[in-house]
Amino acid sequence: MEEQGNARHAYNDLISIVAAALLALLTAKYFWPLAAFDLPLGYDPGIYRYLFLKHAEGFPPFVIATLDPWAKEHSLGIFTFSTILLRLGIPVEWLIGWLWNLMPVALAATLAGLTAKRENREVGILVLFMALLSLAQYDGFASMYWKTYLSFLFCILAFHLLERRSVWFLVPGALAVACHHQTGVIFALSLVSWWLVSFRTMYRDPVWRFLSVAGVLMGLLGLLWYIPVWNEGFVHLLQSVLTMQGSTAPGGSFPPLSVYVRITPILLAFGLLGWFLSFRREKGSVWQFAVLWSAVFIVFRLVFYRRFFLQLDFFLLPFAARGLYDLWVEGKSQVVRIALCALVIIQSISTAYAIMPRWFPFCPFPSAHCAWYPPTQLPTTTIDVLDGIREVEALLPPNALVLSLEPQSAPWLRGWLLEQRVAGPGIFTSPWTYEQWEEVILGTTEKRAEFFHMLDGPAYFFVSPYFLEHYEESAKKFLTDPCLEKTDHMFLRHITCTSGA
Secondary structure (H helix, E strand, O other): OHHHHHHHHHHHHHHHHHHHHHHHHHHHHHHHHHHHOOOOOOOOHHHHHHHHHHHHOOOOOOOOOOOOHHHHHOOOHHHHHHHHHHHOOOOHHHHOOHHHHHHHHHHHHHHHHHHHHHOOHHHHHHHHHHHHHOHHHHHHHHOOOHHHHHHHHHHHHHHHHHHOOOHHHHHHHHHHHHHOHHHHHHHHHHHHHHHHHHHHHHOOOHHHHHHHHHHHHHHHHHHHOOHHHHHHHHHHHHHHHHHOEHHHOOOOOOOOHHHHHHHOHHHHHHHHHHHHHHHHOOOOOHHHHHHHHHHHHHHOOEOOOOOHHHHHHHHHHHHHHHHHHHHHHHOOOHHHHHHHHHHHHHHHHHHHHHHHHHHOOOOOOOHHHHHHOOOOOOOOOOHHHHHHHHHHHHHOOOOOEEEEOOOOOHHHHHHHOOOOEEEEOOEEOOOOOHHHHHHHHHOOHHHHHHHHOOOOOOEEEEOOHHHHHHHOHHHHHHHOOOOEEEOOOOOEEEEOOOOOO
């Protein structure tokens, strides 16, 4: 008995060590960019900084500050929390800095803990490992999908509480709907599907009836967050889902499915195998439906279908863990277990090989590899340009129009120039179409003057190094236009031919 007790203690210690090691590796995976770069990764840090600070001007929640039209399309749940944090004195740079780097680690740890309670400790540990292998979760992190990850957290908490028949699932469920459109849709569809499947066998159960009523209340509570932006944040989204399919549906800013099939096929295979095997133990769980509905949006190419791969990958993580666990337990032969170890090693190398270019400000591999999977989520500007943006804020009148000459700098301008109007080619509320932008940059002086006269009030161009490098001689010619006046800042040109000049 004493030997068995010692063996059990040793095994528990081993489990703890493995969990700690995996958490350390996950932390390294997501915190390395803080050491490698002076800026957050991706396209959205400036957009989130603008949204966090503008929403913080309205307090308590639901007191909506004056926002750009595009900003009203963002679900409001996350900004309830960010407003409270900012009002308590938390710097906004934390929200687009180390707190964001911590979010995917905390999310994976929570999913692993819930899976351990639902399955066993070993499967919970394997969830951490699957999160470490996931490329899609890193791509979502590198793009700063704050709303998605927070909604994931509330979604899995609601699933867990629902399976424990707790009415408290109402709170995280409502927040899952309130924080992110797409994840909220997956959550709602999964919940309705579970309800329909369980109706025939459980409709007499008073607890089930109570949870059903609570589910309706949860949906209504979640929709309350959309009332201040009802047309932009809800009606427009619903119309898009119902009308945009196939070739008419925008894919969304996320890599195509072929990227993940090529780079993470073993992880996907474990996930799909675990999902199919799960029907031997249960049928019609909310976890199973979350995978199914995520796949439906991808297969039928519904609106923003590419982004739904992030949901599919996330909800497959516990199934991938269970799939690997079942293969290991049931395949007791040495050959099978060696093969599983080999597959895991291959997937680990493939994922690391894809992520590494996003860990350095240069390509650490032969150029062919970086072309095969380019580091598209590197910072979209440099610290010098961001310092320049911070400097020009003091030089601009409050309602000035600041036009970026390329789309990369526009989100950063929007994040740091809160009192000015900001736009760029194809981004935010641009005064010109793409074709008109081409004429502005590449056309004649006379044609440019016509477009400049369309602008109202003081207007400026932000001339970034990226613009100068991309357009070269055309950029030099553009900057000699007589309607452009130099200012005290090297990146800023005053447009003198506007109607308000």
